[in-house]
Amino acid sequence: MTRYDLIIVGAGPAGLSAAIEAAKQGLKVIVFDENAKPGGQLFKQIHKFFGSKEHKAKIRGFKIGEELLKEANDFGVEVVLNAIVIGLYLDKEVTVNINDEIRHYKGDAVIVATGASENMVTFDGWTLPGVIGAGAAQTMMNLHSVRPGNKVLMLGSGNVGLVVSFQLLQAGCEVVALVDAAPKVGGYGVHAAKVARCGVSFYLSHTIIKAEGEECVKGVTIGEVDSRWRLVPGTEKHFEVDTICLAVGLSPMSQLLKMAGCEMKNTPAGYVPKCDETGETNIPGLFAAGDVSGIEEASSAMIEGRIAGLAAAENLGFLDKEELSEKIYELKKALLSLREGMFAPGNRGKAIEKTEEGIDLSINLLKKGYVGETEIERFPGVTRKKGVHPVIECTQNIPCNPCQDVCPKKCIKIGDKITSLPTLDETKECSGCGMCVAACSGQAIFLMNEEFEPGFAAITLPYEFLPLPSKGDKGMALDRSGKEICEAEIIDVKTKQVFDHTHLLTMKVPVNMAGKSRFFVVRRQENE
């Protein structure tokens, strides 16, 4: 039996963060992870994170993973990979399967940061090869550089379904439909909008009836459901696809905690241990951090991990109570700010109709994935002005503020409440630098110049696809729904290191189309 001050199960965002904080306090820490690589799911997350600076906002998930690993390494954290923790017993004894041998460890404190596993949903044909989890799609395209399929139907409109749909498009797959049985889009509206403007159709109040094919997926039939989840006859729609991707939620992997005898509870965030504010369970010295204690974002998991790591240090006498509360004060504040807004854990299942500012939410966004033309004008980031100015299509209260931080001219204001919708300070002059366009994790900011040329407007939009259009390319402007609406010409392409792979395309469109044009496709060469 080997003894450690602290044993951590799981080398994802929560586990690594906990290990770093505990190691900083001088604890002898070991982290076990069943995977061949550390980092949990962070290395599959290629989108920019939400939040503010202290939450690592506007940094892509995999970069955050790299930073965490480096930090863990710098502080001498020992990470054992391909190590499956199979038991957690009284007195914090831990059994681990390493190379088909069971090894025995004991921790004076233990932090369980095992994360979550994907939920599944059954339908006729769900076991066919070609039906995959959204996590599988992310793993294949972002870790192994392989497209999961050519034509994909996504089931689930939560953030995972939306983000993975966008990643599928970035990988060069066709997403034929995004389907959810719920009547409203579950994830962030801005994630939905960036998928919709690429031309992906949303089918809310729809479910999969059948995956077709003898030995692998060849097609799928969906149908509408009523308010009591019953199929509406005659609403069937068929799509030819080779892949069906399921993004129907996550469940905490809390089995080890239950096994250890923790008091558990059923919550909307899953079957989780009862914890205090530091993540300590009813068993002193046994902590839970990250998704295992309730499904949230990786940003929250990292803060929970840091808090649990410090609390474990206090539990073992490496810190006194006062030092602990001092150290976790800022962390708790950062965590609370992530738990604000309309997607806050406390708002799960609640019907919200207005923003915190009292503005009616966009119904079209919730039903179809994009804000309607008549709805967009009522949001404070959407204004008209002479010359170049930002148009911020941010319509939901999400804890996020990089746009305010990056604007060198201080045109964009969110204020102290991080969930407030961004507003524009009309007294400040926009320089057209585009920092806000690239920094917006939701890709919801555009630069507009209605007086670019007589009769023409210039619109700058964020672009994360290949091939990258070049100056002079002609094509079509797409509206928020992804419909081609008018001819457009690329007049500028900006690529900068600080934009981190978000290129800024500026296109010229007829001025009467400026309010609608939100995406660009190169004109297809019909003679080819």
Add this chain to the structure above:
Amino acid sequence: MRISNHPILGKPEEKREVEFTYDGQIMKGLEGEPIAVALKVAGVKIHRYTKKYHKARGIFCAIGRCTDCVMVVDGKPNVRTCITPLKEGMKIQTQYGVAAKES
């Protein structure tokens, strides 16, 4: 199937090409990538057939949890191909129930 250049991740890390066999056929894949990925690129979707009803199964979770993608690798059944790295000369066989098809 392979993504040669990704808008965010760029070009994938270069890996050595290796040969392996799939039900006796010689195929090529990249050393160290999961067996399931090499098979996917080669167009193989069916990894096994269930014992009782003989239903096809393939990749499902791709992270080693669901065990739907298990195959017989170098004679050993129930190998999770989505997390087992490909090596030169590996013998990979479709799994029927819990074994390879008897030839």
